[in-house]
Amino acid sequence: MGEANGDGRGAAAPPPRLAAGGLVAGGRYLLLEPHGGMAGQAFWRAHDKRLDRDVALTFVDPLPGEDPPGSATGVLDRTVALTGLYSDGLARVLDVIRGRAGGIVVSEWVPGRSLAAAAAATGGDAMDPDTAVTAVRPLADAAARAEERGLVLALDSPDRIRLTEDGRALLAFAGVGAAADTRGDVRGLGAVLYALLTDTWPLELPQGSDARETTDPRPAPAPRGDDDEVADPTSVRSGVPPEAAVLALRSLDGTSVSSAATVRSMVDAAPGAPLAAPASRPAPGRPSAEDRDTGDTAGTAWTPEPYTPPDAATQQRRWRIMAGTAAAAVVGIALLSAWLLGAFSDPTDDRPLPAQLDAIERAAQQSRSSEAAATESPVADAGGDTDPGEAREVSTPVEVADAAPWQPSSSPGTAENAASAGNVIDGDASTTWSTDTYRDQFGDGPSAYKPGLGLMLTLDEAAAPRRVVVRSTDDIRFEIRAADSASPTSLDDTRRLARGTVSGGSGTVDIDNPEESEYLLVWITRLDSSGPQAYQATVSEIVLTR
Incomplete structure (x- = not known):
């Protein structure tokens, strides 16, 4: 320089x-x-x-x-x-x-x-x-x-x-x-x-x-x-x-x-x-991002060149993701889906978009508060790993010092919304952590953008939890995995202890063979659907007992 x-x-x-x-x-x-x-x-x-x-x-x-x-x-x-x-x-x-x-x-x-x-x-x-x-x-x-x-x-x-x-x-x-x-x-x-x-x-x-x-x-x-909210561009x-x-x-x-x-x-x-x-x-004189070669053939017309859509196979392989997190995510994506489908039940509602989203968000918060006050029933994993009839007497809480989103280093994008991850261990059901909203379901298929996304829990001290309760307003599937550090490189560096399903607001899994570890991963393998091509998960609390 x-x-x-x-x-x-x-x-x-x-x-x-x-x-x-x-x-x-x-x-x-x-x-x-x-x-x-x-x-x-x-x-x-x-x-x-x-x-x-x-x-x-x-x-x-x-x-x-x-x-x-x-x-x-x-x-x-x-x-x-x-x-x-x-x-x-x-x-x-x-x-x-x-x-x-x-x-x-x-x-x-x-x-x-x-x-x-x-x-x-x-x-x-x-x-x-x-x-x-x-x-x-x-x-x-x-x-x-x-x-x-x-x-x-x-x-x-x-x-x-x-x-x-x-x-x-x-x-x-x-x-x-x-x-x-x-x-x-x-x-x-x-x-x-x-x-x-x-x-x-x-x-x-x-x-x-x-x-x-x-x-x-x-x-x-x-x-x-x-x-004082910015007006909806459509208005x-x-x-x-x-x-x-x-x-x-x-x-x-x-x-x-x-x-x-x-x-x-x-x-x-x-x-x-x-x-x-x-x-x-x-x-x-400008090198492209791909080969950094100097270009000298930029067009002289202001109108952008026509865009040629990719073929269907290419388009299917590309990941697609829409916005939304935390409290407004589920209803926000549902609202977006309704727009895309032209399915608003009240076509006369001409309020600006921010006002509509705010109103729906307030309703969702009230709904979540009501659900948090209700009595929750354990839900067993559909895969048979747990059985409510054989639930053990486990009541000693396992203290969690920290929670952070995690994904394998080979996964694209980022482990999103780290700032709100601590909400799942704060004891307050009205605070949440959410994934972003994806256009495709998690998995290993060609259309899946990610295989999954997790919350890595760091315990106060090494412990062997026997029961994990995941509370969420979404129907999701998850795995409980032990890890040797807070930042393993791949999922293979963790060990699966149990699988569970959240339905009706809560999912409970009992771990048959608990393993003492300082790090426990709640690995989300399937998201809930909030509309066409809209998949997301919101978690309010994770509770560990032994």
Whole structure:
């Protein structure tokens, strides 16, 4: 990485220096036009006089009033990490130039349009939803790849996003601030899709955005309801299908989707979306994610190239996953299924989508509270491993110190929703952990995305539980397995002790040959169905006794 060539970036750059026609970095870069920014960052298109090419510059300065001025160094360090990340959704970071207190991130320039210009180009109507969803796919892929490496993109502003000439959304101006995290990237993906569908931006702009000049006007703020929730895209623009609206809102709310990989899969599962990265040509000078060869044949027309659907066999093999976790997941997916089937019982309900989901979620919470207060009966495994008539007298509780989602290292995606896993051992039936909602059932078949998903329990001390009770509002199948560590590599590194089924709110298994271990895995092998191609499991409590 290069060092600043005496351009004097020891403090926040005064506005006269960042002006079209100015020279920076020792006269190498000629500033052409501003593209927005925020406090501590300014985005510019510039021309590299040495290599005779256009580049994107992110000027990074200490935050206003900062003493000592160390924030810029952190931004540069985090952004340098993106230089090894290759994806069609990320403009390649070419260099990071460091000054005394700030610096410049140099990225390849992306011909095309800003997000604001692309969203406004529809002339008041919603962008074709297939085009909008397809556009977001490369950006979701970049965020997922970053997440896999423990990195973030900082998708916090519409100014950062551009659409290529063939319709791919990507991060054009990199600059990873201290507050950026993976959840913010997930929300940013939802915001980009929302903007393409409605020509409005649903998130608050970063502090200091208004002080940065833009070439294209930013999208207007998204309308909000009386409850201050972002309006359903279908009520903002005509022609937005409900499934595209759900895709945007579920990513936006910051809780229903746990990772960028899930968003990428949701995009893949959306009607008309590609099942792989769009088969578009890279922008001039831009290596593709697959072979990193330099492309120089990008199209000149703005309209994206027609999408050719994959054959049925390919489509069947690809995993599909829709959003939803925790309390709203079951009813949310049922609602989505009703939309897809056109099966709303009351077609006159014109409330915004968030209001409808909130109402149903409240009803579900009341239902769960009632069920938690009811007397629960043990349910034996249909496979015959347990028999209620032969239940042992086991009453000594086995204390559990920690619970975490687990899956084999060979499984795709992530072991989702780790933040809520502790809810299954908190003694409160109203708090839950949920899987994401999958388009295919768990298993070993060609259409299954995962063989299963588990909750790894770490006991206070090594013990040999003789009974396990799993409480859930879903009908699920599970196995109880002993493990030698909290993070085994594969399922073969665990030992099956019993199998069980949850039905009617609770499932109990008695372990015939208990094994003393500090780690116990509740391995979910079959999910409940909440609608067509919608499979999910929610667990409220796991209780161990001996």
